[in-house]
Amino acid sequence: MRLTQSLRRWFIALLIGIATLVFSSGYQPAPATSSPPREIRGVWLTNVDSPVLFQGERLQQAVNDLAAHHFNTMYPVVWNWGYTTYPSTVAKRTIGSAVDPRPDSLQNRDMLTELVQAAHTRQIAVMPWFEFGFMAPEDSALAMRHPDWLTQKRDGSKVWQEGIYPRVWLNPLRPEVQQFIHDLLLEIVSRYDIDGIQLDDHFGLPAEFGYDRFTTALYQQEHNDRKPPSNPQDREWIRWRADKITAFTQQLFRDIKAQKSEVIFGLSPNNYRFSLNHSLQDWRRWERAGYVEELVLQVYRDSDRAFRHELRHPEVQAARRHIPVAVGILSGLRNKPVSMAQIQQQVNTVRQEKFAGVAFFFYETLWNLTPESQQQRQAGLKQLFPAAVDRVNLSI
Template identity: 50%
Template sequence: MRRAWILGLLIAVLTIAPSAFSQPKLTDIQNHWARSCVESLSQKSIIRGFPNNQFRPDDPVTRSQFAAMVVNAFPDQMSAPTRAPIQFRDVPANFWAQDAIQKAYRSNFFSGFEDGTFRPNLEIPRVQALTALANGLKLKPTNEIELTNKTFADLRDIPNYAKSAIAATTERKIAVNFPNVQRLNPNRTATRGEIAAFLCQARSDTKGLISDRYLPNPERQAREIRGVWLTNIDSDVLFDQSKLSNAVNELARLNFNTLYPTVWNWGYTLYPSQVMKRDVGLAIDPRPVAAGLQNRDMLKEMITEAHQKGMAVIPWFEFGFMAPKDSELAQKHRDWWTQKRDGSTDYESAALDRVQIPVWFNPFKPEVQQFILNLVTEVVDNYDVDGIQFDDHFGLPVAFGYDDYTVNLYKQEHNGKAPPDNAKDPEWSRWRSDKLQAFLAKLFQTVKARKNKVLISLSPLDLPYAYENFLVDWDKWRQAGLIEEVIPQIYFQGQKFDDRINPNTWKTLRAARDHIPTAIGILSGLSSTPRPIDELQRQVKAVRDQGYAGMSFFFYETLWNKSPEPIDQRKSGWQSIFKQKVQRVSLVNP
């Protein structure tokens, strides 16, 4: 209660008495989707930042805070009250927002509860904020628009009392849904950034500062990520120009819209790389199995074909910091290897036991970081890509990190204390994970400085597994604004999400879903165990029912080339899943 009271007094100064301060530049909204809106409202003294020049756009908003913002935003309504004053039992005369609450109540923006309380410190859900605006501004749906599942994928979550208000605010482009325009998330607490967007769209002098792609429209075609990973394992689609062209054409015909081709694995690039040529004298994968990559540029071919058909191409740096022990790159740079507590360097994995044993390059070492940055920037600079993607190989297996460089770095930052012998020690894990985040921030900034439209995508394992085993705390990275699309490798079976997965996984997924495009990785099968199309149809339905931004399938060959049904039957199944072409959900693309 004391904390809420102090915060309330601070908000009072920042919202009710705006003339007391100048208008400092807000430092934490530079990459926020509602930046223009926040800046405009701040300049008009309708909303304010905090004393440290931060706006905290993702912080929750309470009922009293929203009342104060409404009073500032709509002075005309406040001057023509329609109700008599009321004394709420839980709003004393000296409460910081008492005057604002009274004005908002008398102007019909707010009502109290049946027990005579206002509950000023209760966080306000999005649906209640929109309903308050509809009530106070006296908005009704003039065109009798019909809210359908096409308008909102989570229509069933909208309370009956609010449907008229939601219809009215949708029609007037006040309801703002970021990042997925089809998800209202009605019962989730509204954030400061979202409230700013609502207020912007509700005022005539600031309307239009929010992109139309975040404004639900019953007539707008749905958006959905429909991706597929294309690999060079158990598949030769990347090794033959004709096969690649046919694959892109057929995927486009079946209404897929995103390709994730592997471009870095087994210690080689699958595109002609000058970075690799300078380092080890090999510009492209030289192995006999990859002979079809020679004398051509697979990535350029794919991008040309895909863009002609309106498909996105997001190269997948599959191996991240990992490389085969016997590869030219690993042998030349043995000083890059990290190691376990016992000094061993081999990374054992059941998924890789039939190939060369990999080692893990030290992700904290400047030379290793620069190598990865060079590969990424080479692709971003030389190709018209729509994004880049990493997975858990952008992390570090938790057993590793006991090489001399990392140990000395840890000691420097811990008064000479060595890392714990326990590889899963909480502080040791957090330290390493935070170092990975720092490099991701550097990579993010580097890419954006070159081509701001190139999105940063991650396809990790689920949490907490990804963090506990690979130090990939991707939800923390998402909260830091370093990931613009996430496609966790859930690979659930049956017609609903697997109950065996940690419940925190779904909590994390839902949180990510509400802030960035979050699709679900679906296993269409391995070469030896392809999955039947009816199972995949049920899984797609489950993903859609949960309101995720789409799905991506692992992997291309098991879409139809290697499947339990005849190819024609299999393709008909995909046509029933993706009945028409749609644009993909994205934070950065139009």
Template identity: 50%
Template sequence: MASKLHCKIWQWCVALIHTSLKPVRFMFLSQVWRRNIQLRRLFPILAIISFVTVLLVSNFTPVLAQLPRQEIRGVWLTNNDFNILRDRRKVQETMNRLQEMNFNTVYPVVWNSGYVMYPSAVAQRAGIQPFVFRGSDGHDILADVVNQAHRRGLLANAWFEFGFMAPPTSELAVNHPEWLTQKRNGGKTSMSAAGEVVWLNPFHPQVQKLISDLVLEIVSNYDVDGIQFDDHMSLPHEFGYDRYTIALYTQETKKSPPTNPQDPSWLRWRADKITAFMTQLHQAVKARKPNVIFSVSPNYYDFAYKFQLQDWLTWLRQGLIDELIVQVYRPDLQSFVANISRPEIQEAQKTIPTAIGVMTGLRNNPVSIQQIKSQVRATQQRGLGVAFFYYSSMWNYSSESLDERQAGFQALFPYPALRARVD
């Protein structure tokens, strides 16, 4: 790619010379060259400048190549980063570090454990927010993160981490039991990375209204570049046997839901209902602010559809997704490469910015910088972007020194790749 660009630039320069300089001018230059000793002495310096220019153009070629699809270099800011998020100075240091390391996108959490991370009239009306997460000096955390990100050329996409998921002890679950769905045996909880959780019924109109209102509240009140929904904007396949859903399914199909939760028609009906809601949500967001990025961060497609009823490939093909980040948290490189090479990912990257979610560590599961580097190289070789889960674990939970970790991440992105903001 670099050699082709160099060749094109050289051809363009030659063509410009031939069209703008007449033969008499060439004769004049020739006479000046013969008579002017100083000009001859400057020639080696001019040659070096020309050579360095070519090198710089070649080195920046990857940036130019990525601009049409806007390469994602992102990181999630989670509840585990709250000590950073609540402190203006630490947020400033974080954004400075990310800018210096050539990142271009942050995903601050705004919906977690049944609570919002910003002052919300919608949450107060729903009776699910007895308190508001604020910064150490009483400031609006989300507004501060967005503003400081923008000052350093970073996009800020608000992350609805928990989607339809909530802890069973949250005010959301306790105050609105009618909003919850259940398994065929009556069980209402499942185990997740966040522990035991209940699931809001994604087919219930009041649940849909709550999520839609929260999303539109952020789009309207904050200068966010996008809204992101991850693998929890879904429903585990065992769920959907609550009264409301059974009645709706019976009304539409004239039969009871299959006893097998993985029955193909039952899977499809529920997945299509979630798709219909995402379509409505997408339309509402774009009507409120057309240029907001509608981002999705699911698991790989086979798992997402069969086990989470999340048919994100259909969302992609229907034009609902502006940005895709597929979570591939695999320690084994061979398994990691197999998952990032799937055809649906290749399909997505032809039309929208597409990236892979890479695990950088958990408190009880550190990840070495060598593993991170090998996975990032694999994504870059396939023309994919990267998003890291999550910020604090980039530096902590590892036996490696901070300097070693920072040098490792710095080496991943040696040149900038800016993403354009569209107001």
């Protein structure tokens, strides 16, 4: 009995000593939720508020830094502001510029080739992000050259104001528009050794639009000469336009898979109700039909309650039983910092809810464009991603 009690006291003293030593050394415990054996760890790379795509050396350093912090997926923007960020023969033919002419640093180089080569060397997947979808700036060369491609509201106006920027929308029902978008995506798939492509919430149409002459005539042709409803939120009018976009998505998916079957067809939408009713994007139907092979749901919420609520919608839960569903987390904007504490909490919530991983918007706010020091941000990410893991794919 005395020997047992002595051993017990010795063991307790040993534990207290170890704990004192560890915590006095400044050790910070890792987040409570450990990382799964496979998960998507992604980040979007933009050409807005970020110079990362504009210099080869800077791009290589970004790849190295992301690899060191155990990221495994990059979503680089390839289509926005009415231009491509890679040299495109399709864009040259249609717009007049093979690549965005505004930053000189994109000229005379192929950013996407550089990125794919650098990323694959570090075992990081590359899924080019088709950010603007059917949207374009009002004063873009695309809009100026092809005014007949644009759709309009019921009052005849064509401008859709996004913050301080006046946008216009290509009509996703027009054959010429569909061919242009189709050719851009097939060009990327055929020319580059990419792992997938990603469409987002702009691959649709604001519900106020669709009152142009072409769409009105097509609707009348299919409705015994009846004109489209004056209410943009009319259920049948929403469904008819959404179904047309779905049909194009189906054809696009089939053509991409025929070109290169291993390329993942990805989508990053808003929540389903908003997507359908405000963007005519019926992603639930796309996913159930097999057109979407990876879903990264944009959940840019500050409160934990609102964040969890978005993850628990029935269509989200149904999708994650069918395909990998990751969660888009806001790591910050130029005028909206997000703390590392919030980022860690949301990543842990995603893991608790057993989703396929996370993607951060956007690269520059991981550790550069942030009020917290780079060292603090990187230390926080290392706690979340302490070791490298493979990404979750459809077949796994």
